[in-house]
Amino acid sequence: GAVVSQHPSRVICKSGTSVKIECRSLDFQATTMFWYRQFPKQSLMLMATSNEGSKATYEQGVEKDKFLINHASLTLSTLTVTSAHPEDSSFYICIPQGLAGGYSTDTQYFGPGTRLTVL
């Protein structure tokens, strides 16, 4: 099946710093990228949706200036948490969608996630 990588898998940073998370679809073209976050013991909540080459669409309550999304290519999308604060500590997961071998990748190919801890 399709492979998705996410880097870093774990990051600890000081409050006020920015953190960039990369999501790569290794063997298919991700025309759409969903970014989710999961707070401890909670469900996955959609943050934003991006289409390659377009600006991301953010869900209500998600600050677009704080969570910068770049989806400049069909294999790479980045999420930058700017001026991170402890309340941004969460598990961030990307879910790319697109075509692999002419077939939709469906919604089953999750990135392995990035655990962000802001001190």
Added chain:
Amino acid sequence: GENVEQHPSTLSVQEGDSAVIKCTYSDSASNYFPWYKQELGKGPQLIIDIRSNVGEKKDQRIAVTLNKTAKHFSLHITETQPEDSAVYFCAASIYPAGGGNKLTFGTGTQLKVEL
């Protein structure tokens, strides 16, 4: 938008017993219902899914049933084993995917299989 509710939030069963987790959804346009298993510290993994053109799907000890009229679907795990202990999430989406058909997740069920 879609709203998915999941019950129970925690479920404890004895090894060998069956476990059932139920979800309801609100958007009648949703037609794809995957289930995910998330182990501690890891991302969710797809374990089974069902599309709205079928009412039941089975894969070894795992089965999923769908009632489109009532807008609910359930996960059934038979002969539970300790390694089934994890958090399970249901989700709803509109298939075919691609072009922005996002998943809406349920709130999760912590399943504990006791020896």
